[in-house]
Amino acid sequence: MAKRVGMEVAIAAAEAVALCRIDVAAVYPITPNTHIAEHLAEIVADGKLDAEYITVESEHSSISACCGASGAGARAYTATSSQGLMLMHEILPIVSAMRLPVVMGLANRAVSGPLNIWNDHSDIMPQRDSGWISFFAENGQEAVDMSIQSFRIAEDPEVMLPIVLNIDGFQLTHMIEALELPSQKEVDRYLPPFRPLATLHPDKPVSMGAYAFPDIFTEVMKVKDSVLIDSKKTILKAWDEWGKQFGRWYKPVETYKADGAEVLIMTMGSMGETASIAVDELRAKGVPAGLVKLRLWRPFPFEEFREAIKGAKVLIVCDRAVSFGGPGGPVAAEVKSALYNDAGRPAVLNFLIGLGGRDVTVENFKDILEKGVQAINKKPAGGYIFYGVRE
């Protein structure tokens, strides 16, 4: 039976990973992933999980060790944040090209400089094109559930791709939340053992990570792309079965009071809950506001996204990273390009919010939504706004 607990989210995420009976963990500490790293080490030290915990000397080595471990047939996990992910950057597209189903918990944190340990999404955004499946958790329960779902999806023979689970640093990782921790038996029922197609073992030698000439490289890229796009089918199936087993349902794009909404605000990760309160308050005043939450970042859920925003006149995209000198925040840029060919598309407003841990309150979201209302039926201004910046 599942347990109802009050638990810090990072600790719960580590518990969930342990319930997945990982074989190898290679984690290097960095705030705010530290509690995941430490708690996993404790679980292994207490003999509650039979796994090798590699105390790597860097994140470059943690992701590299995961490659070796996964290649040898082990279920491998790593976790990091910010600079750690930047240090891994070189290896990320290699993991996906090698089809190694490594799972990473990412406690999102701003990237230096200046150094800042607080939450935004500037660490994950530069990894966008690494060929990983990328999920965003909104609360502690999702962090637990999606940690478990990740292994099942990543290791599905149709997928065999690495997954990064974004868990907002501090705002989520360090919150104590009421959540349900599934039992070992329940997880075992949901998550089959890892059965890779080929492993590094002398009984059946294989070469992994061969060198590709121009005559084959394009084909490899195409395969990587197709597999990532097709992984959505497996993701949906895994979420469906999760819902059936646990009664908690997951969708690539979640909506809240979006029906009949003329102004929609779009968030990723932990901000969804705050934004939903703002929507409630505005709705109570008769303002046609609604919320769209993007849970699946890669593969980008184009169909579900279009469906979710249908009928809206203004779409406000909240970005938590800056694309300096570019067309807008990375999420808004994607959204705009996704909508470009659609007749009747909404105007897109882009706010850069919550950078480096700057609080975004219900009042802020209400203010942003009001700005959206003012933009109804006006020619969209374009560009992007650093919300609340002091100049």
Add this chain to the structure above:
Amino acid sequence: MSIVQNFDLFAHKLVDKRESFCSGHRACQGCGEVLALRHICKALGDDIVVANATGCMEIISSNYPHTAWEVPWIHVAFENAAAVGSGVEAALKVLRRKGRIPDRDVKTVAVAGDGGTVDIGLQALSGAMERGHNMTFFCLDNEAYMNTGIQRSSATPFGAATTTSPAGKVSMGQKTGKKNVPEIMVAHNVPYVATACPSYPLDLMNKVEKAKRVQGPSYIHVFSMCPTGWRSASSETIKLGRLALETGVFPLYEVENGKYRLTVEMPEKLRPVSDYLKLQGRFRHLTPADIEKVQEKVNQELKKLLHKVETSKSWLE
């Protein structure tokens, strides 16, 4: 006396005929590095998993869909062979413990060039050795970044011209001496550290077998002659390895639990370094005065080594 005398007569009895590193790869003619790799693979046998760094050996052996490897092999990137190997080793250990793979010893082996070892790979190597993985790390030292076109590394010897330490009007080529990575490995308390050279194949293979038997980390630094990068005749590869020993440029030794021992005796009277230098275009620019400086450096390094041979003790004693 050289250990390889009459090699032809008895080698076939001593050495495994099987090749787990196959022909058909794309290495240059006279490549000392690939020869070392072949000997290493023979001595290691089949029960291994190899983690290979980016570099010549990776590039020449794995152009998709071909592979020269008949043993399990993985390549991820340039600086992380030791880290990838750490993951492989941890996986083999835990999967064996859990009964998911057969219950027998499979050795993890990491292979990198000098760049992938002594420069960009040093951190990962240090981490892996410090953690004590059951892994043998081979540095195939051809004394420069050969794969990218002969740029200097910190293993490039004093005075050698490379494309980033060229000889010029005001430069005599590489300004620094060779970083002593075997010593750094000893400082990590690695129980078995050795130098080797494919010109002395039996010595090399003996060391590989010893390293394989260690239940823990071991490190072998293999002098790997490179006609392309050294600007030498491909027919002189083996000779250059021997001259490196006979001039004291690259002595062959092993360090067991901290105790240094020469494994191939050097001639009582060493040959002058010029005998070694003059066969290689990378030293062509050196003046007699420069050669004198090289000789001094070689003498100095050798003296340091011989001192360790005389005074070091096994830490198990």
